[in-house]
Amino acid sequence: MPQIILEHINKRFDKFVAVDDLNLVIEDRGFVTLLGPSGCGKTTTLRMIAGLETPTSGRILIDGKPVYDSEKGINLPPNKRDIGFLFQNYALWPHMTVYQNIAFGLEMLKWDKNRIKERVQEMLRLLKIEQFVKRYPAELSGGQQQRVAIARTLAPSPRVLFMDEPLSNLDAKLRGEMRTELKRLHTDTNSTFVYVTHDQLEAMTLSTRVCLMETGVLQQYAPPLEIYNRPANTFVAGFVGNPTMNFIPAKVLGRRQNGLKLSFLGHEALFETKNAGEVGEDAILGVRPEFLPISPDGVLEAAIYSTLPAGMETTVKASCGETMLTSVVFGSVDYEVDSKVRMDIVGSDIMLFDQATQKAAGSGRISFGEKVALEKKG
Numbered sequence: 106m107p108q109i110i111l112e113h114i115n116k117r118f119d120k121f122v123a124v125d126d127l128n129l130v131i132e133d134r135g136f137v138t139l140l141g142p143s144g145c146g147k148t149t150t151l152r153m154i155a156g157l158e159t160p161t162s163g164r165i166l167i168d169g170k171p172v173y174d175s176e177k178g179i180n181l182p183p184n185k186r187d188i189g190f191l192f193q194n195y196a197l198w199p200h201m202t203v204y205q206n207i208a209f210g211l212e213m214l215k216w217d218k219n220r221i222k223e224r225v226q227e228m229l230r231l232l233k234i235e236q237f238v239k240r241y242p243a244e245l246s247g248g249q250q251q252r253v254a255i256a257r258t259l260a261p262s263p264r265v266l267f268m269d270e271p272l273s274n275l276d277a278k279l280r281g282e283m284r285t286e287l288k289r290l291h292t293d294t295n296s297t298f299v300y301v302t303h304d305q306l307e308a309m310t311l312s313t314r315v316c317l318m319e320t321g322v323l324q325q326y327a328p329p330l331e332i333y334n335r336p337a338n339t340f341v342a343g344f345v346g347n348p349t350m351n352f353i354p355a356k357v358l359g360r361r362q363n364g365l366k367l368s369f370l371g372h373e374a375l376f377e378t379k380n381a382g383e384v385g386e387d388a389i390l391g392v393r394p395e396f397l398p399i400s401p402d403g404v405l406e407a408a409i410y411s412t413l414p415a416g417m418e419t420t421v422k423a424s425c426g427e428t429m430l431t432s433v434v435f436g437s438v439d440y441e442v443d444s445k446v447r448m449d450i451v452g453s454d455i456m457l458f459d460q461a462t463q464k465a466a467g468s469g470r471i472s473f474g475e476k477v478a479l480e481k482k483g
């Protein structure tokens with residue numbers, strides 16, 4: 106089965122480092138997204154795996170077999186990489202009907218006529234484009250064209266499917282629909298999907314694993330919820346999630362048996378954690394907006410800056426001293442600007458980062474109860 110392994114892959118364009126020492130294992134039947142801001146090296150990485158771009162150094166194995174090895178001088182061309190490599194080619198042939206577009210690749214592979222007919226019908230059904238079979242690409246909407254392109258790519262049953270921002274040209278609604286269909290397709294086809302996107306929501310909702318890169322350097326490679334709840338550093342934490350995580354400056358006052366004593370936003374509290382790693386005196390508390398509810402018993406005092414009701418939930422921005430905090434509240438609420446509210450920090454997925462390295466120093470919960478004990482002591 107086609108497991109894909111990247112070992113110490115580097116790619117330089119002259120002196121510019123596009124991909125820096127990338128190590129990655131893409132599991133068979135996985136749905137892996139390469140995620141990151143523009144220019145971080147996603148497309149370059151995908152092209153190197155496919156054999157369309159030659160790495161500067163490193164090793165790539167597919168199905169246990171080296172397809173690229175800089176030391177041994179191995180570099181197989183795309184069509185020799187043993188598995189049905191097929192790039193998503195969005196441009197359909199304009200002079201061919203939908204049927205001909207999907208059948209073309211199979212004809213090239215010398216499939217027999219009846220088998221092609223059956224397979225095309227199957228693809229048309231799968232992608233719900235049966236009614237367009239006789240049309241030309243110019244007579245289809247963008248989303249319909251996209252589905253034909255996907256049908257064409259899937260038709261020869263490639264074991265690995267590469268997609269580079271396949272939904273980027275679609276409107277928000279169609280993109281949502283196509284996401285659902287892609288995820289379903291992944292289950293139905295048993296193929297391994299390697300998918301490039303800069304859209305964090307797409308990566309979160311589709312993939313079994315997210316590979317998050319920045320300027321050619323891998324930041325974290327983990328399942329979506331781990332990326333969301335246990336980000337490895339502030340870059341990952343800030344890139345994933347909308348609205349973005351609250352980063353609250355904090356001082357580490359000392360270590361306790363069950364965590365760290367912190368001071369932030371004018372309060373002292375215990376950061377209860379079992380996994381406190383390296384952290385200096387200066388730290389950053391990372392709190393997702395959903396863990397910062399507005400509640401009458403909250404310890405933090407804040408003044409409303411703005412309220413953005415979106416129907417299902419409302420994004421509330423409020424200033425707590427110098428720090429602007431973002432809270433997401435379920436349902437529609439509206440607060441008057443400048444009105445005073447109280448906020449709380451809840452749950453056990455609060456992150457602590459070291460200010461100097463920006464790396465995660467642990468996850469845990471905030472307990473303001475400690476404050477009382479400290480004051481009594483002091």
Ligand SMILES: Nc1ncnc2c1ncn2[C@@H]1O[C@H](COP(=O)(O)OP(=O)(O)OP(=O)(O)O)[C@@H](O)[C@H]1O
Nearest residue numbers: 118121123141142143144145146147148149150303
């Ligand atoms: N042929 C090339 N020559 C020189 N530099 C290149 C070449 N191809 C890519 N680069 C550079 O390598 C970096 C990574 O490019 P890449 O296309 O992989 O980015 P990306 O993550 O896919 O970005 P986007 O989201 O904008 O598509 C960029 O800074 C780009 O300018």
Ligand SMILES: [Mg+2]
Nearest residue numbers: 147148149301
């Ligand atoms: Mg790209």
